[in-house]
Amino acid sequence: MADGTAHAGTDAFVEFERVQKSYDGETLVVKDLNLAMPKGEFLTMLGPSGSGKTTCLMMLAGFETATHGEIRLDGSPINNIPPHKRGIGMVFQNYALFPHMSVAENLSFPLEVRQLGKSEREAKIQRALDMVQMGEFGGRRPAQLSGGQQQRVALARALVFEPELVLMDEPLGALDKQLRESLQFEITNLAHELGITTVYVTHDQTEALTMSDRVAVFDDGRIQQLAPPDELYESPQNSFVAQFIGENNTLEGVVQELRDGIAIVRLDDGGLIDAVPVNVAEVGERTLVSIRPERVEHKRDRLSPDAHTLKAEVLEFIYMGDQFRTRLRVAGRDDFIVKSRNAQGQDRLRPGETIEIGWLPEDARALDA
Numbered sequence: 001m002a003d004g005t006a007h008a009g010t011d012a013f014v015e016f017e018r019v020q021k022s023y024d025g026e027t028l029v030v031k032d033l034n035l036a037m038p039k040g041e042f043l044t045m046l047g048p049s050g051s052g053k054t055t056c057l058m059m060l061a062g063f064e065t066a067t068h069g070e071i072r073l074d075g076s077p078i079n080n081i082p083p084h085k086r087g088i089g090m091v092f093q094n095y096a097l098f099p100h101m102s103v104a105e106n107l108s109f110p111l112e113v114r115q116l117g118k119s120e121r122e123a124k125i126q127r128a129l130d131m132v133q134m135g136e137f138g139g140r141r142p143a144q145l146s147g148g149q150q151q152r153v154a155l156a157r158a159l160v161f162e163p164e165l166v167l168m169d170e171p172l173g174a175l176d177k178q179l180r181e182s183l184q185f186e187i188t189n190l191a192h193e194l195g196i197t198t199v200y201v202t203h204d205q206t207e208a209l210t211m212s213d214r215v216a217v218f219d220d221g222r223i224q225q226l227a228p229p230d231e232l233y234e235s236p237q238n239s240f241v242a243q244f245i246g247e248n249n250t251l252e253g254v255v256q257e258l259r260d261g262i263a264i265v266r267l268d269d270g271g272l273i274d275a276v277p278v279n280v281a282e283v284g285e286r287t288l289v290s291i292r293p294e295r296v297e298h299k300r301d302r303l304s305p306d307a308h309t310l311k312a313e314v315l316e317f318i319y320m321g322d323q324f325r326t327r328l329r330v331a332g333r334d335d336f337i338v339k340s341r342n343a344q345g346q347d348r349l350r351p352g353e354t355i356e357i358g359w360l361p362e363d364a365r366a367l368d369a
């Protein structure tokens with residue numbers, strides 16, 4: 001099931017099958033969601049605001065019901081499993097610790113709900129706090145902790161009852177970059193160590209790419225692409241994904257020729273380029289061609305002799321230490337970016353200079369316009 005589509009009778013741990021959701025009975029905010037996750041997977045839902053990520057998480061947690069379709073947890077429809085038997089831990093963006101309780105009491109709560117005895121509770125609480133390096137803080141109240149410490153406690157509370165599934169909705173959104181990065185690392189390590197299946201929501205694409213086994217890119221209530229991070233970045237299946245994930249140059253034109261797995265595209269200003277036809281079917285179709293900035297070449301000898309090239313004017317050169325970032329005017333657009341490694345023999349381009357650029361045909365993708 002490499003495409004992640006849910007089929008009845010599979011051994012997927014989490015399954016969405018043809019799920020739709022409307023809050024008002026008119027507009028669908030989730031349109032047709034199909035997803036199958038194996039046990040232990042770390043999956044991230046990534047997408048713009050309002051694309052339906054939290055709604056999907058809420059349906060999976062059982063706080064919202066699907067308007068159509070079915071959600072299954074370990075083979076059983078979620079609505080047939082009583083909340084305390086769902087074994088789902090949750091972490092939200094705004095910590096949601098109980099302010100009047102100490103850290104230890106916060107962690108004790110989900111265990112008391114599950115009717116564990118005192119000594120067992122104490123052992124589990126200590127272990128969970130140690131896991132997030134907060135073992136010394138059991139007696140403090142949330143208000144006496146920093147934001148990052150509170151978030152670690154929230155994480156410990158979601159894990160303390162050893163859930164099989166953890167749902168996290170932008171848990172690191174409010175934290176500074178350094179703390180965010182160290183917690184990203186801690187969360188993925190913990191999840192993998194404990195074999196927890198995780199659904200993580202973020203709109204930070206770097207976070208999604210670095211943490212996940214697979215990423216589901218959401219837009220407009222649908223999964224636009226579901227793939228491991230490298231595949232998502234290197235083989236986006238449509239223009240939305242290409243532009244949403246990573247930096248991307250786009251050139252617009254018309255498919256002039258299709259042969260041997262190559263599309264020759266005539267740009268609107270007359271130039272010709274080669275691309276892989278990913279999301280175009282016919283000659284004459286309009287297309288957006290997507291090229292990553294690090295795949296653009298400006299040295300003729302590094303391109304195949306019959307590659308098409310385009311003239312470009314250097315507008316700006318930015319020295320970034322390990323790499324150079326050059327902004328060009330290409331085919332009437334002045335936002336075309338080239339990134340090159342600061343390696344021996346690499347030229348520094350000068351504003352005002354006119355150069356020729358090109359790429360390997362497989363590095364340009366002809367997508368929907």
Ligand SMILES: Nc1ncnc2c1ncn2[C@@H]1O[C@H](COP(=O)(O)OP(=O)(O)OP(=O)(O)O)[C@@H](O)[C@H]1O
Nearest residue numbers: 023024029047048049050051052053054055056203
């Ligand atoms: N309780 C609700 N009642 C009515 N409409 C809702 C409700 N919750 C969400 N919506 C609408 O559903 C759509 C999807 O919202 P959702 O919260 O799932 O988006 P999201 O992808 O989590 O966005 P964000 O990144 O901003 O958190 C939005 O248009 C939102 O306005």
Ligand SMILES: [Mg+2]
Nearest residue numbers: 053054055169
């Ligand atoms: Mg949300």
